[in-house]
Amino acid sequence: MSDSCEVVVVGAGLSGLTAAYLLRDRDVVVLEADSQIGGRSQRTELGGWPTTTGGEGWYDPNPESPESRLLSELGIKTVPVPGTPLLHTSDGCSVELSTAEQLADDLGFSPEARPDFLRTFARVAETLDALSCPQTDELIGKLVSVTGIEWIGPVHDEVLAYYRRIAAVEMGVSLESDSAFSLLTGMPAFGGASEVWGDFLAVEGGAPVIGLAMAEQLPRPPVTGALVTAVEQKGQRVTVTYRHNGQDKTLDADHVVVATPHPITAQIVRRLSPTKAAAMDSVRVLPIVEVVLLLADGGPVPWDGFSAIWTIDKSFSVGLNSKTHQIVGAVGEQKHSVIKMIAVGPSAAPLADRTDDCIAEIFTNDFISIYPEARDKVREHSIRRWTHGIPAVAFGFDQHVGEMVNPVGNIHFAGDWCGFVDAANPAGAGVNGDWGGYGICGGLHPGVRAGLRVAAEIRGNNL
Structure with missing residues (x-):
């Protein structure tokens, strides 16, 4: 050369x-x-x-x-991203993305907290819709000038705790020290981005x-x-x-x-x-730790139906069902599942000094705690770490x-x-x-x- x-x-x-x-x-x-x-x-x-x-x-x-x-x-x-998004709650339930009213019921908000949850969810959805449109300079300027907790405003303690958890665990964002812009641009579907989630496409x-x-x-x-x-x-x-x-x-x-x-x-x-x-x-950079599992499941299994599963009290922030046989391509007639588990920011930081085998065991055990049927089906795994992972403003x-x-x-x-x-x-x-x-x-x-x-x-x- x-x-x-x-x-x-x-x-x-x-x-x-x-x-x-x-x-x-x-x-x-x-x-x-x-x-x-x-x-x-x-x-x-x-x-x-x-x-x-x-x-x-x-x-x-x-x-x-x-x-x-x-x-x-x-x-x-x-191809359209196949499957349904789920939220695995701290009490062990898997909740499907649904209307805000149904989510309030499924997530167990008290009657006192429910109105604040519905208002906040709707406000998040409306703001995200506005951010997706051109010429949003004034809105972005406002969102980067206040913290997440200032933007959310006075709400019931249950609602504040919910947004604090999904911000920290899923996005590595602190409501107290990070901007509302950081909070909203990384918002999971269960925080108000539900309209966006259902339209994603994946590359064949x-x-x-x-x-x-x-x-x-x-x-x-x-x-x-x-x-x-x-x-x-x-x-x-x-x-x-x-x-x-x-x-x-x-x-x-x-x-x-x-x-x-x-x-x-x-x-x-x-x-x-x-x-x-x-x-x-x-711009901050959040670390990422990823474990990919190959499950030789041989037929219909409980995890077939989800595209992504967010978790609150697990080692990984989100699990993605790569639907390998539909998107990447099948090998022969045998059915396999590929589950990609990802820890971001605060979830990834405590894993920095753990060995790959230790991380694989922790992530796998947490996935099995959600789906016990996976216990004897894990055939292979891979582990990747990115020190310079996801950028956040x-x-x-x-x-x-x-x-x-x-x-x-x-x-x-x-x-x-x-x-x-x-x-x-x-x-x-x-x-x-x-x-x-x-x-x-x-x-x-x-x-x-x-x-x-x-x-x-x-x-x-x-x-």
Whole structure:
């Protein structure tokens, strides 16, 4: 490989690969530190059964969205996310997502607390609906200026305790110290996001198919096992230093896209200004621990019916039924289930010093406590940890977002931590108060849209 090219993309996750794909008519080199591409969504096998680790890639089916257009262009098929969302309560019951009135009954709110629960649930749903619409600058400004508990306001202690639990356990958010924006943009269906949940689509073949499809159309394949140690502007060019196959190497480019978690970005990009560093610091990163179980169940089982199960007093925050035989693909005639259990933020932190075997045992035992029928059906498991897991906004985020996404010379920033973009104006994402169409759900959205933005920035520079 030459030591010079037009564009270097650092990081072969969804954001970096989207940028590289959109710039594939240029001389593009993608460098990835991991042994495979995909970022936090990768292919794996359990007992010979194909599945994925990391993000499921569920997304909003709006056909005009950048995600839908990208998948259509790539020829990738999607299917509705099968199954029903459940909440496993602290008293051992599994509650289905339903109307707010039915949830109030199922969750056992007292007659005194019930009116406050219904009002709060409706208010959450209404606000989430407003956030999914374009031009929500004023609303976002209000939500990032108050804590979650200030936004919820005076409510019955039972309702406050409920929102405090789901915020902490599911999203790693504190009602007392984090913004209402953080609370609402990560809100589970059982907190008021029920209208959104039922519309998600999943990628046939699993989320890693997207990155693989884009990588196949690049002028040269991504370089895996390439650990970037420095990105530095030198005159009109940018020098990337990395280590590959035991050797230190350099690559000069007209433009560099850094599509890594922002703590890593801050380490490798040289001479960042204090304002840029402050902008990056306005995003927190929550750790993730994931255990994937392969269950050889051989027929109908109690867990067939759920798509996701949130838990309150278990080691994992949420369990996802990957429906492997429907989405990723069957192997022969034997039926298997793949259950992905995830601990986020405060749930993941206590597991940091535990061994993989210990974590697998804890998660598996908690799943069996919900579904005793799984006791003798676990055949294989895999464990992944992400120190730089899910990005979450902090106070002051709205004041820094313009600086956050602005390039430094010919160094451009991508990744889901800065994934704000207006589909009609990719270059105007989150700059000077223009938030564009910000969606409330994660999935593919922020990664794809950050990739769109940096590709537009580079093309705007007449590369």
